[in-house]
Amino acid sequence: MSRIGKKTVDVPKDAKVAISGRTISIDGPKGSLSFDFRPEVEVNHDTDAKQINVTMDPAYIAKKRSNGAYWGTTRALIANMVEGVTKGYERKLEIVGVGWTCNVQGQELVLKIGFANLIKMPIPAGLTVTTEKQQIVVTGADKQAVGHFAASTRAKRKPEPYNGKGIKYTNEVIQRKQGKAFGK
Numbered sequence: 528m529s530r531i532g533k534k535t536v537d538v539p540k541d542a543k544v545a546i547s548g549r550t551i552s553i554d555g556p557k558g559s560l561s562f563d564f565r566p567e568v569e570v571n572h573d574t575d576a577k578q579i580n581v582t583m584d585p586a587y588i589a590k591k592r593s594n595g596a597y598w599g600t601t602r603a604l605i606a607n608m609v610e611g612v613t614k615g616y617e618r619k620l621e622i623v624g625v626g627w628t629c630n631v632q633g634q635e636l637v638l639k640i641g642f643a644n645l646i647k648m649p650i651p652a653g654l655t656v657t658t659e660k661q662q663i664v665v666t667g668a669d670k671q672a673v674g675h676f677a678a679s680t681r682a683k684r685k686p687e688p689y690n691g692k693g694i695k696y697t698n699e700v701i702q703r704k705q706g707k708a709f710g711k
Contacts, residue, residue: 551608641684
């Protein structure tokens with residue numbers, strides 16, 4: 528039995544849930560998301576209790592052990608969707624380096640991070656990117672899309688351990704290394 532899958536997902540009053548076939552769609556003030564769940568899992572929406580229940584047939588789990596993992600995963604993805612359309616997700620990045628800057632031009636994030644050329648990254652639909660001096664803020668309803676864009680931005684210039692220069696998450700701690708020791 529899945530400890531995560533057994534929990535119900537509470538639906539706030541400003542979110543609307545629609546289930547058709549194997550697709551669940553959730554609309555809220557921050558946007559709308561949809562997800563196609565696996566055929567082994569059943570998703571039910573209780574409109575009176577404002578809850579979403581994710582279930583799986585116990586006989587099916589006993590027969591095929593590995594597919595029981597879809598139960599908890601489906602419930603977690605639906606809970607992330609509900610939180611995303613009501614509260615939204617946000618990732619903050621910091622650029623550390625002298626003269627390194629970032630700005631948004633149209634639908635592109637432009638990074639000047641010590642290379643000869645500017646790095647231009649197209650901003651995916653559904654995400655909002657804002658910049659201020661050397662800080663990048665990525666916001667959106669889809670947790671996966673926000674995390675993926677933030678990780679792709681960080682990958683353009685990972686922080687290096689000797690000087691600490693690079694693109695890092697705001698709450699990230701860079702383990703510093705000691706450089707070479709000269710003379711004794």
